[in-house]
Amino acid sequence: MGTPDFSVPCLRALVQAGHEVVGVFCQPDKPVGRKQELKAPPVKAAALALSLPVVQPKSLRGGEGVRLLEPMAPDLVIVVAYGKILPPDVLAFPKYGCVNIHASILPKYRGASPIHWAVLNGERETGVTSMQMDEGMDTGDILLCETTPIGENETTEDLFERLSTLGAELMLKTIAQLEAGTLQPKPQDHSQATTVGLLTKEMSAVDWGADAQTIHNKIRGLYSWPGASTTLDGKLLKLHSSRMTDKTSRGQPGEVVCSDGKLLVCCGDGRCVELLEVQPEGKKRMPAAAFLNGRRIPVGTILGQ
């Protein structure tokens, strides 16, 4: 069971490892894009390409989940970023229960957007955890965990990529040990738990009054969705990538301090971040140097006003 790109490597890994995949669950198709066309979730596309049966129930509650699982008769259900809560009757249905692959080091970052928040908070390390699911939100007993460092300039998208691969490996390891009976589930330390929610577009606007590191974290943490942004002359300016600099300035927060084709912006703590890639409203994304070539930004321009 899974829906977005993150789940796809797990699905592929299952097939490649020779496991019998009796069925794939994912969210229903949703209208997407400017034309509101229905689009299949990545997991559905991948499953169809592998000729696997796909179901997309609106809900698993009220016995619906079990009704769908019955003919498939799975020994084990693997859940990776499915996006739905599994009711108790579903959790209890497979012989080995339901195992979830979660993109954080539990009990930290339970919930919907663990990767985004790890980057936003400037964490140096994150990972993937497999757990025996229970009725709570990512509260089940931990089976295995694998950690990985987060790079200084790594974006959420980069991490997604790496963690989805790591997750697939961890999943195979978990299944192997489950079969061998060598797993020792460990209850989570619930007192250390943190839970994070969904991201919204309202979070996109950069507060230049914050310190430079926080702003840099925001730009890479919200990449590529929903993306960080500010305004210039009342128009939206998306910020795709940035870098910390050693430069300091006495300018106001949001003040542009550009030199040598570089777009440096002063932050609340007096340090400057360099914007590397931006996207004006109605335009494509472009390197900062290109942006400065076409549109001269006078030093002293204040962003975000």
Place this chain on the structure above:
RNA sequence: CGCGGAGUAGAGCAAUCCGGUAGCUCGUCGGGCUCAUAACCCGGAGGUUGUAGGUUCAAAUCCUAUCUCCGCAA
């Protein structure tokens, strides 16, 4: 028919309203300066202005159609 922006040299833009030699910054190539350089100076190449029609002595510019890209909304 949800609202809106945009297609001009390799990149980002100007010129479009009010038709008349397509310009700027960067890159690129050549030369110069320099101990040296991503710095500076000089010079060159590179465009059938998204596509198709129309109006006109003349269209990047006006009219019609069409394709593509993007922001918002969802």
